[in-house]
Amino acid sequence: MIKVEFLGPIGKAPMEMEAATLADVxxxxxxxxxxxxxxEKCAVxxxxxxxxxxxxVLKDGDRVSILPPVCGG
Amino acid sequence: xxxxxxxxxxxxxxxxxLDEEAESNYGAYIPFVGTIRAEDDIEALSFDIYEPVLQxxxxxxxxxxxxxxAVVKMAHSIGDVPVHTSSYISAVFSPKRRVALELxxxxxxxxxxxxxxxxxxxxxxxxxxxxxxxxPMDGAGLLN
Numbered sequence: 001m002i003k004v005e006f007l008g009p010i011g012k013a014p015m016e017m018e019a020a021t022l023a024d025v026x027x028x029x030x031x032x033x034x035x036x037x038x039x040e041k042c043a044v045x046x047x048x049x050x051x052x053x054x055x056x057v058l059k060d061g062d063r064v065s066i067l068p069p070v071c072g073g
Numbered sequence: 074x075x076x077x078x079x080x081x082x083x084x085x086x087x088x089x090x091l092d093e094e095a096e097s098n099y100g101a102y103i104p105f106v107g108t109i110r111a112e113d114d115i116e117a118l119s120f121d122i123y124e125p126v127l128q129x130x131x132x133x134x135x136x137x138x139x140x141x142x143a144v145v146k147m148a149h150s151i152g153d154v155p156v157h158t159s160s161y162i163s164a165v166f167s168p169k170r171r172v173a174l175e176l177x178x179x180x181x182x183x184x185x186x187x188x189x190x191x192x193x194x195x196x197x198x199x200x201x202x203x204x205x206x207x208x209p210m211d212g213a214g215l216l217n
Contacts, residue, residue: 008121008191009202026216040217043210048125052212066216067123069207072149072190073107073161073181 002062004029010038010068022046023054025064043067074131075148076122080158086148090164094144099166101173105181107161109154115194117155118203123189130188134180143167145180149188153195187211 002019006012012034019025022044029035044051045065046058058064075086087104094102109118131147138145147163154160163180167173186208193200 007123007189009193009204022216029216040214041209042216043213044215045126048129050126050210050212052215054215065123065126067126067189067210068191069204069209069213070186070188070190071192071203071207072120072184072188073192 001060002058002064004064004066006035006066008068008070010035010042010066019058021054021058022051022056022064025058026054029066038066038068041069074128074146076124077148077150078152079150080154081148081150081160081162083159083162086162087164090146090166094166097144097166099144099168101167101170102164103170103173103177104164105162105177106159108159109156111156113194113196115156115196116198117153117195118160119153119193119195119200120150120160121191121193122149122151126189134183138165138167138176138180141167141172141176143172143176145176147184149190 001016003014003016004025005014017028029039045067046056047063083106134145144166150160165173165176187210192203194203
């Protein structure tokens with residue numbers, strides 16, 4: 001089981017799911033209608049490190065963070 | 074890296090940074106201050122920060138600066154910051170001016186693009202995500 005958390009303005013409660021890779025996470029998140037406008041502009045961190053590869057392998061207890069567009073300063 | 078609830082005490086922070094590096098033999102100190110402007114009838118801006126990723130982003134910049142013999146520092150606000158107060162300050166110290174001038178530009182621009190901070194306008198006490206001024210981070214769209 002892994003945990004997916006949604007940061008900043010997305011305003012969605014964390015989800016727990018079975019997923020072997022980030023591609024599995026993508027498939028499950030696409031089923032969530034409230035995320036449909038977010039996914040194309042969100043970046044992803046795995047255990048607080050930014051990731052860029054859908055084939056990234058996940059293990060039990062991993063934490064995936066969904067980061068929407070930013071504007072610091 | 075320093076995070077504060079509410080507006081920054083810019084004079085205290087800049088003064089302390091100067092004191093910290095007073096004996097470090099840096100020839101240049103270039104500060105940047107971001108101040109909340111009164112526009113679009115906002116009362117304040119408000120900020121969410123994801124600190125673990127921000128810290129890693131900042132640590133990478135520290136290493137990049139160190140390779141040039143320089144130091145970067147930054148402070149940012151969490152929560153509401155009223156107009157005419159400051160939410161973000163940063164600074165570069167370097168042996169000579171050219172490195173500091175170039176680094177502060179790169180650092181502030183990358184900060185705007187990739188620091189995990191979310192901005193909201195505060196109007197009539199409500200927070201409204203500043204979506205039109207926000208930038209997708211590097212790698213955005215991976216799960217789409």
